[in-house]
Amino acid sequence: MIELTKGIIVKKRKKVIVLVCAGLLILITFAAFFNGLVVRRYTVKTDKLNSGESFRLVLIADLHSHIYGDDQSELVSLIRKQEPDAILLVGDIADDKKPLTGVRLLLEGIREISPVYYVTGNHEFWLYSIEQTKDEFREYGVRVLENEYDHLKVDDINIVFAGVEDPDIRLFKEFSYDWAGEMEDAFLPLRSESGFKVLLAHRPELIDEYKKFDFDLVVSGHSHGGQIRIPLFVNGFYAPDQGWFPRYAGGRYKHGALTHIVSRGTSNPLFIPRVFNPPELAVIDVVGGT
Ligand SMILES: [Fe+2]
Numbered sequence: 001m002i003e004l005t006k007g008i009i010v011k012k013r014k015k016v017i018v019l020v021c022a023g024l025l026i027l028i029t030f031a032a033f034f035n036g037l038v039v040r041r042y043t044v045k046t047d048k049l050n051s052g053e054s055f056r057l058v059l060i061a062d063l064h065s066h067i068y069g070d071d072q073s074e075l076v077s078l079i080r081k082q083e084p085d086a087i088l089l090v091g092d093i094a095d096d097k098k099p100l101t102g103v104r105l106l107l108e109g110i111r112e113i114s115p116v117y118y119v120t121g122n123h124e125f126w127l128y129s130i131e132q133t134k135d136e137f138r139e140y141g142v143r144v145l146e147n148e149y150d151h152l153k154v155d156d157i158n159i160v161f162a163g164v165e166d167p168d169i170r171l172f173k174e175f176s177y178d179w180a181g182e183m184e185d186a187f188l189p190l191r192s193e194s195g196f197k198v199l200l201a202h203r204p205e206l207i208d209e210y211k212k213f214d215f216d217l218v219v220s221g222h223s224h225g226g227q228i229r230i231p232l233f234v235n236g237f238y239a240p241d242q243g244w245f246p247r248y249a250g251g252r253y254k255h256g257a258l259t260h261i262v263s264r265g266t267s268n269p270l271f272i273p274r275v276f277n278p279p280e281l282a283v284i285d286v287v288g289g290t
Helices: 002-033 070-081 101-110 130-139 167-172 179-192 204-210
Strands: 038-046 054-060 086-090 116-119 148-154 157-163 196-200 217-220 251-255 258-262 280-288
Touching (some): 038 258, 070 101, 070 280, 086 157, 086 217, 101 130, 148 179, 167 179
Parallel strands (some): 038 280, 054 086, 086 116, 196 217, 217 258
Antiparallel strands (some): 148 157, 251 258
């Protein structure tokens, strides 16, 4: 009788373990392949702002003309909810293999929310109609930054937004075109400017170039979060121009006083899955303090 009862208990335990394992597997699979839009938040402290002062940036990279919800409503309302002081579009917002519909819907939706700044990514150059593409952005009131900078005042805070052209601009220039030299001409004068200085630069792996200048914050995209991630173990398996196990797959990186934030991208690709890597909107709060 005792043996029979023990047998029943062991069988029940086995059943519970199998059920728990199956449940965990379902949960992990769901988490791994969840591709809904998420908000990733960063706080950047700076002594350039007084204690109690702050401003908020929304960073969008690598949309690749994807449409979220009816007429881009999901993405636009998520951006609006963040109440940003500026929206930064850091390249590959358009895609060379897709119509511009998703871009136009986004720009129409966000034009009244806050000032919008944009720099090119490689895919916009691959459209082979870069000037028309930039004009499309301008038509929606976007400030297109072509190796130049602009000022924005938020309350009493002075912010400088600079933007560098994607290196694929070289496809359309003379062989002697010096991408790094153009940056130097554009951004060395920043040393005499005051304010919190932000650089929009599509490619994160070129951080050593950006570090030569007087920026407080650099924002990038391009790496798509390394496409496949294993939380706590692998921050991305592969990224364009960085290869396997990319150093700048996504997240926050510190280089002395400079903070570099790399978006994991807002794209939702159909062919290469994003694993543990949902498309994101990065929200950056810059706050006064040390
Ligand atoms: Fe890119």
